[in-house]
Amino acid sequence: MTTQPISIAQHRFGFGYYRQVWWNWLIGTAFFCGGIGASLFILSLLTRYRFGMLLGYLIVVVGKNSAHLMYLGRPERFWRAAMRPDRSWIARGIWATGLFAISGFVLLLLEFVNPQALPDGMNLAARAVAIMSGLFIMFYDGFVMNHSTAIPFWNTKLLPLLILMYATLGGTTLSLTLRMLQSYATPEVKWMEQAEPYLLLANFALLAIYLLRMSRWSPAARETARMWLKGSYARIFFGLIVAVGLLATLALSLVQQQAQGRGLALIIAGCELTGDFSLLMLMLKSGLFAPQTAPAFGR
Amino acid sequence: MARLGMVIDLKRCIGCNACTLACKQENGTPEGVHYARVITREVGTYPKTKRTFLPVLCNHCDDPPCAHACPSGATWVRDDGLVMVDREKCIGCRACAVACPYMNRHFIEKGLLEHGYSADGLSPYEAIKFAEFDEGTMTKCTLCAHRVDQGLEPACVITCPTDARIFGDLEPAEGKLQKLIQERKGWTLLPECSTKPSVFYLDE
Numbered sequence: 001m002t003t004q005p006i007s008i009a010q011h012r013f014g015f016g017y018y019r020q021v022w023w024n025w026l027i028g029t030a031f032f033c034g035g036i037g038a039s040l041f042i043l044s045l046l047t048r049y050r051f052g053m054l055l056g057y058l059i060v061v062v063g064k065n066s067a068h069l070m071y072l073g074r075p076e077r078f079w080r081a082a083m084r085p086d087r088s089w090i091a092r093g094i095w096a097t098g099l100f101a102i103s104g105f106v107l108l109l110l111e112f113v114n115p116q117a118l119p120d121g122m123n124l125a126a127r128a129v130a131i132m133s134g135l136f137i138m139f140y141d142g143f144v145m146n147h148s149t150a151i152p153f154w155n156t157k158l159l160p161l162l163i164l165m166y167a168t169l170g171g172t173t174l175s176l177t178l179r180m181l182q183s184y185a186t187p188e189v190k191w192m193e194q195a196e197p198y199l200l201l202a203n204f205a206l207l208a209i210y211l212l213r214m215s216r217w218s219p220a221a222r223e224t225a226r227m228w229l230k231g232s233y234a235r236i237f238f239g240l241i242v243a244v245g246l247l248a249t250l251a252l253s254l255v256q257q258q259a260q261g262r263g264l265a266l267i268i269a270g271c272e273l274t275g276d277f278s279l280l281m282l283m284l285k286s287g288l289f290a291p292q293t294a295p296a297f298g299r
Numbered sequence: 300m301a302r303l304g305m306v307i308d309l310k311r312c313i314g315c316n317a318c319t320l321a322c323k324q325e326n327g328t329p330e331g332v333h334y335a336r337v338i339t340r341e342v343g344t345y346p347k348t349k350r351t352f353l354p355v356l357c358n359h360c361d362d363p364p365c366a367h368a369c370p371s372g373a374t375w376v377r378d379d380g381l382v383m384v385d386r387e388k389c390i391g392c393r394a395c396a397v398a399c400p401y402m403n404r405h406f407i408e409k410g411l412l413e414h415g416y417s418a419d420g421l422s423p424y425e426a427i428k429f430a431e432f433d434e435g436t437m438t439k440c441t442l443c444a445h446r447v448d449q450g451l452e453p454a455c456v457i458t459c460p461t462d463a464r465i466f467g468d469l470e471p472a473e474g475k476l477q478k479l480i481q482e483r484k485g486w487t488l489l490p491e492c493s494t495k496p497s498v499f500y501l502d503e
């Protein structure tokens with residue numbers, strides 16, 4: 001007996017793929033702020049760029065946490081989210097964000113008030129904790145999403161890597177833009193300018209590999225990949241994520257290496273961050289659950 | 300220790316949704332929240348078409364992804380295998396809903412408990428039952444734990460007019476549930492998700 005092709009179910013009593021409807025733009029914003037904020041902070045810490053450290057810190061501590069709190073059904077119980085780090089990636093993320101907030105605050109105090117206030121050993125320890133917790137914040141969202149097998153398009157080891165790469169790219173772009181806006185001419189600006197195109201190409205390649213893999217994965221993953229490449233999300237994918245976020249940013253970055261300008265730096269940042277944010281939002285919005293089938297359903 | 304579960308005979312299910320309504324009545328769930336439901340699908344091409352029915356509910360998995368995803372420990376598993384939600388601990392992050400492959404977790408949105416199924420506000424029954432829910436938290440099927448603890452069967456089981464649902468202990472190898480599963484080659488939904496569900500289906 002032939003059956004109709006499987007489509008997206010319009011309601012829970014219907015058969016088909018079910019859309020992921022719980023994690024929305026607030027979660028996307030939290031993931032976005034966590035990634036670029038932590039990346040900006042780490043880069044700035046390593047290159048002694050105080051303003052970048054401060055902004056990155058605020059993006060994570062204020063931006064990410066605010067978005068999470070606004071999303072929670074019971075925000076007054078947020079502290080309970082730290083209860084199960086033994087099995088929950090969200091709980092581990094809470095701990096990492098807490099460690100980042102404390103160590104980052106200490107380092108900012110040192111930078112802005114008195115760099116010699118702490119002994120070298122403690123200074124080094126604070127830097128290590130800040131960098132490690134910041135790195136964790138950059139990629140743990142990928143593990144939060146890929147941990148469950150429920151949404152096949154997310155259930156791949158490539159997802160944390162993709163999220164980490166985009167966070168690195170976002171932080172680098174932001175760091176570069178801020179320095180150019182402040183006419184902060186240091187050797188770091190040069191190598192960041194040179195690294196930017198390679199990061200963009202690496203992200204492009206990784207995104208292509210991700211979609212290629214998903215196009216051959218389970219039916220729900222294949223359906224999401226189809227929606228990205230040929231279906232209802234193709235405009236967002238090719239328009240915002242590829243054309244604006246990657247290709248336009250790449251072209252403008254190459255131009256910037258020859259003809260620097262503050263306006264150009266702002267446009268580059270706008271393009272890249274638009275692509276970055278759009279990727280996270282599309283990833284969340286397009287997640288599909290596999291249909292619950294039975295032999296009689298033509299499984 | 301017992302491991303409570305259910306076997307659903309798809310050859311008997313007629314898609315009447317009595318289980319859906321019985322569950323809603325027993326648990327007093329708000330509008331849009333259905334612990335038990337029947338997924339309907341038309342198969343075949345004209346003139347050889349038919350409607351097929353798949354009753355679904357929380358599978359009370361032996362390896363529940365919702366419990367693993369829960370950061371606060373609000374989702375927990377009883378000794379008898381029933382997966383429960385402690386609404387006092389739930390923070391409403393909805394990680395469990397994203398983790399559940401079976402779409403059987405339900406979020407109580409703000410404002411959902413302020414109106415019932417009637418335009419005249421909450422009925423007396425709804426006023427009592429809605430007090431068992433908290434806005435901003437998750438809820439789910441408990442296999443009528445409040446009935447099971449009194450030696451009764453879940454509401455969906457006793458209501459089914461065709462006796463398509465059989466409830467009991469999955470542990471004894473010679474028990475009625477395991478016999479049915481083995482004799483009629485029972486299967487579970489989405490086995491590739493490795494959740495080890497406690498709800499089995501029969502269609503042979």
